[in-house]
Amino acid sequence: xxxxxxxxxxxxxxxxxxxxxxxxxxxxxxxxxxxxxxxxxxxxxxxxxxxxxxxxxxxxxxxxxxxxxxxxxxxxxxxxxxxxxxxxxxxxxxxxxxxxxxxxxxxxxxxxxxxxxxxxxxxxxxxxx
Numbered sequence: 035x036x037x038x039x040x041x042x043x044x045x046x047x048x049x050x051x052x053x054x055x056x057x058x059x060x061x062x063x064x065x066x067x068x069x070x071x072x073x074x075x076x077x078x079x080x081x082x083x084x085x086x087x088x089x090x091x092x093x094x095x096x097x098x099x100x101x102x103x104x105x106x107x108x109x110x111x112x113x114x115x116x117x118x119x120x121x122x123x124x125x126x127x128x129x130x131x132x133x134x135x136x137x138x139x140x141x142x143x144x145x146x147x148x149x150x151x152x153x154x155x156x157x158x159x160x161x162x163x
Contacts (some may be wrong), residue, residue: 035059035100035163037109039138050129052139055109060162064103068114068156069094070149078151083120084127091131094157103161105135110160113143121155 041047041055070093071079071086079086090141098105113128115121139159149156 035061037107037137037138037162038160039137049141050132051111051142052138055138055140057162061126062103064098064101064159064161064163065159066094066097066159067133068112068158069097070153070156072153073090078153083115083117083122085155086150087121087127090155090157091128094159098161099161101161103163105161106138107163108135108137108159108161111137111139111141112137112158113141114149114158115143116146116154117147118143118145 036056036058038056038058038074039052040056041052043053046053069090071080071089073089079089081089095105095130098108113121
């Protein structure tokens, strides 16, 4: 498999994403449903944004690894949040997770009116191998 990042600029580097990703010779593609701060018993978190972001990242990682894929091969990541204002002070948690896995992904961050039940952030990914 070959993954190529396309970045006509440099400013996106500070925001932990890539403008476009080209993938060639893929063995498999995993489309991951939005992962949120729901526990193993299916209970939605009522915690703050920081806590929900940490749990959402952990759930995303768990699904990807249990499917036999690597977080380093996330090529598309959509972040949905009920409040970019609440999320932004904790964005370094997201950036540290991205850096730890060496992920170079196309990214969309979108504020939405609501998510399921009491959830504040949701992460949807496309992963290749």
